[in-house]
Amino acid sequence: KxxxxxxxxxxxxxxxxxxxxxxxxxxxxxxLPNEQIPTEEIDRFKKRHIC
Incomplete structure (x- = not known):
């Protein structure tokens, strides 16, 4: 899954x-396992994707 x-x-x-x-x-x-969750919404938006 x-x-x-x-x-x-x-x-x-x-x-x-x-x-x-x-x-x-x-x-x-x-x-990545060592990355922090972005605190800024725009930074999270830039990382959004579906493989």
């Missing part, structure tokens, strides 16, 4: 799949 999300324990499997699919198409961006 391209994305794994931590979801509330109450989520059913179908809700978890929905959340993961939504995350995959909505505002995803790549960071």
């Amino acid at each position: 391209p994305i794994q999300c931590w979801v509330p324990q109450e989520f059913t499997r179908s809700w978890e799949e929905y959340a993961e699919n939504y995350c995959w198409i909505s505002n995803t961006y790549f960071l």
